[in-house]
Amino acid sequence: MPRALDRPAHTHTNPSPARSKGSPAMAGAQGESNHNGVGDEGFAPKKEGFWVLYQGCWLRPVAVESVKLVQEQFQARPDDVLLVTYPKCGTTWLKALAFTITNRLLHPAAGDDAHPLLARHPQDLVPFLEMPYRQIQHPVAELEELASPRILSTHLPVTLLPPSVSGLGCRVVYLCRNPKDVLVSLWHFINKVNETYTIDKAFELFSKGESSYGPIWEHNLGFWKKSLSESDRVLFLKYDEMMAQPVEHVKMLAEFLRVPFTEEEVSRGVVEDVVHLCSFDKLKSVPVNSSGVSDWIGGVPMENSSFFRAGKVGDWANHLTEEMAKKLDGIVEEKLRGSGLTF
Numbered sequence: 001m002p003r004a005l006d007r008p009a010h011t012h013t014n015p016s017p018a019r020s021k022g023s024p025a026m027a028g029a030q031g032e033s034n035h036n037g038v039g040d041e042g043f044a045p046k047k048e049g050f051w052v053l054y055q056g057c058w059l060r061p062v063a064v065e066s067v068k069l070v071q072e073q074f075q076a077r078p079d080d081v082l083l084v085t086y087p088k089c090g091t092t093w094l095k096a097l098a099f100t101i102t103n104r105l106l107h108p109a110a111g112d113d114a115h116p117l118l119a120r121h122p123q124d125l126v127p128f129l130e131m132p133y134r135q136i137q138h139p140v141a142e143l144e145e146l147a148s149p150r151i152l153s154t155h156l157p158v159t160l161l162p163p164s165v166s167g168l169g170c171r172v173v174y175l176c177r178n179p180k181d182v183l184v185s186l187w188h189f190i191n192k193v194n195e196t197y198t199i200d201k202a203f204e205l206f207s208k209g210e211s212s213y214g215p216i217w218e219h220n221l222g223f224w225k226k227s228l229s230e231s232d233r234v235l236f237l238k239y240d241e242m243m244a245q246p247v248e249h250v251k252m253l254a255e256f257l258r259v260p261f262t263e264e265e266v267s268r269g270v271v272e273d274v275v276h277l278c279s280f281d282k283l284k285s286v287p288v289n290s291s292g293v294s295d296w297i298g299g300v301p302m303e304n305s306s307f308f309r310a311g312k313v314g315d316w317a318n319h320l321t322e323e324m325a326k327k328l329d330g331i332v333e334e335k336l337r338g339s340g341l342t343f
């Protein structure tokens with residue numbers, strides 16, 4: 001049995017259950033409509049959007065501070081694995097899968113009433129690197145306490161990752177998604193707490209690349225190119241393909257995480273058990289995910305259920321006009337032209 005399964009390396013990835021829920025990317029936009037005085041200095045709109053351009057990446061001003069601290073303080077380890085996503089591309093799902101795969105000896109995906117996914121939100125089981133709204137002074141101190149091999153999560157583009165991540169050969173699982181579905185997911189999420197973020201506004205800004213951690217095409221391209229030049233270090237996944245073939249992807253993910261499924265596990269249906277436990281319908285139905293409110297993100301409480309909306313491929317068709325879809329497709333195609341990456 002692979003080494004990483006011999007001990008609960010990832011069961012204590014986050015010492016504080018209520019601490020890390022929610023994507024740091026979302027935090028900023030949620031805060032935009034907040035006037036309760038919590039960190040308002042970080043929410044000042046720049047231009048017509050909500051972000052500043054930091055080293056080619058659109059970030060909330062407060063996120064810039066967090067990113068700088070991560071760059072200065074984060075001590076990568078050679079056996080770290082980073083789950084990297086552009087916001088709303090399936091972070092919650094990927095966290096659940098990576099956690100379940102790597103902890104399956106201690107917590108079988110089926111028949112374990114004490115499985116952490118039944119008691120804790122998936123966002124809490126794999127910590128983010130950058131924390132714009134929490135522990136801004138010491139954003140990475142807790143990460144030092146985690147046992148190796150660590151699984152960590154980030155929305156940072158390849159250009160903003162601390163150099164040691166690449167220098168030490170840390171592996172990266174990158175999950176991307178059709179930008180039209182990303183836009184719609186993002187709009188729903190942010191619009192819950194900021195009514196000024198209408199679909200028209202979201203579309204206008206997103207199409208210009210203005211969105212936390214954007215432009216999305218730069219984010220995608222950065223890791224796409226890495227996955228081509230360093231294929232043993234970067235696993236590039238697409239949400240749509242994972243939805244279509246979850247069993248194959250879970251096997252691939254386990255291989256990459258160096259905890260491949262044994263033949264015996266495969267014959268017992270363990271892969272299917274992992275797929276089922278981490279499926280949208282299952283996770284959405286778990287009380288800790290379907291009710292309650294997460295910790296305060298940028299001063300705004302977020303419902304736990306906000307991370308489980310539709311969970312569909314192509315939901316954009318219900319929210320974008322044909323014209324919008326065509327325009328965004330055209331922009332993305334042009335930006336990705338010649339790279340081999342398509343959506």
Ligand SMILES: Nc1ncnc2c1ncn2[C@@H]1O[C@H](COP(=O)(O)OS(=O)(=O)O)[C@@H](OP(=O)(O)O)[C@H]1O
Pocket residue numbers: 022023025026085086087088089090091092093181184185186188278279280281283307308309310311312315
């Ligand atoms: N288990 C599972 N399977 C498939 N899809 C899932 C799953 N869990 C969450 N989702 C959908 O992922 C979208 C949220 O993206 P993220 O988790 O990346 O959000 S965040 O950036 O961390 O805030 C959001 O997409 P939309 O439904 O299109 O809004 C979620 O519903």
